[in-house]
């Protein structure tokens with residue numbers, strides 16, 4: 001196994017699904033255990049134990065803000081990346097209702113962004129979807145052209161969660177600034193793995209993507225940007241997120257973010273070279289395969305390829321049997337088997353796809369083993385389909 005120090009790592013199986021969730025970072029575990037004892041009290045109260053919890057929460061906020069390049073009072077903790085996205089989108093729209101009800105989103109945004117956009121549309125708002133090229137990248141000029149005087153908010157992810165393509169956030173941020181439209185950047189997939197792009201008005205992240213605990217998201221609202229909660233009023237988290245904070249998990253998330261970022265700063269070139277190997281080897285070893293996503297402007301750890309004449313689900317199951325935990329771009333969850341909206345928007349093959357996303361400290365020998373068994377696995381499934389007459 002890649003990293004025997006990773007608690008809970010499946011023994012004997014190579015874990016290649018870091019884009020779904022990164023195995024817990026040892027720094028998160030240590031911080032969580034400590035904060036369970038020191039940070040359980042209500043941080044809103046005035047007695048000693050409560051002040052202790054407040055101090056831990058404030059320190060965690062400052063640490064996360066440091067990584068984001070934000071002020072501490074710009075950062076709030078949510079209960080997931082999805083909740084941070086929903087609050088950013090709906091709160092950003094709510095605050096600018098007087099300007100207009102037009103929303104611009106990229107076509108390959110995460111489902112949490114698209115679901116918030118659908119809600120906005122159902123409530124009478126208007127949504128423009130900006131398409132992407134074959135590599136999954138939004139065109140900054142097309143994005144700029146979609147902005148209108150009544151545009152309340154624009155949304156562009158930092159990098160794509162299914163194919164790894166990095167988006168032109170700096171250019172789009174410049175266009176948004178010129179048009180005086182706030183920009184929401186969903187950085188859930190890149191936080192800790194790549195530099196945080198500047199120019200955002202709202203930013204979202206998710207701790208379990210960087211080796212922190214699940215159930216902690218980050219919502220950052222740039223000072224001076226108008227934002228209004230779409231939810232009933234509550235005093236927690238700068239009035240942005242309702243409910244009692246999970247202080248121990250937040251402390252663990254902050255510790256993991258710093259540690260993970262430091263690890264990735266050192267390890268990203270090696271991980272990225274392994275992805276380059278997969279990108280080069282898979283089409284060489286497997287016929288009728290398309291490797292998708294931008295080969296250069298991409299996240300270090302993620303690659304997706306699609307195999308013709310194979311059912312994606314069957315391939316994932318076969319790879320699981322062979323000792324590889326991988327996922328597919330076809331769905332956000334295992335029980336929705338709709339073709340991926342990301343791959344559809346890119347105009348690439350939408351079935352038989354495998355997303356390989358390498359965790360921190362991945363063992364190169366596991367990647368070798370994967371490349372060795374993949375051609376046989378695909379060939380067997382194709383043969384089964386052929387003999388079944390499908």
Ligand SMILES: Cc1ncc(COP(=O)(O)O)c(C=O)c1O
Pocket residue numbers: 019020080081082083085110112157160161186187188189206207208215217
């Ligand atoms: C780009 C992106 N945004 C948002 C989310 C949602 O985060 P969470 O799983 O914490 O709800 C994810 C998770 O898959 C993601 O990849």
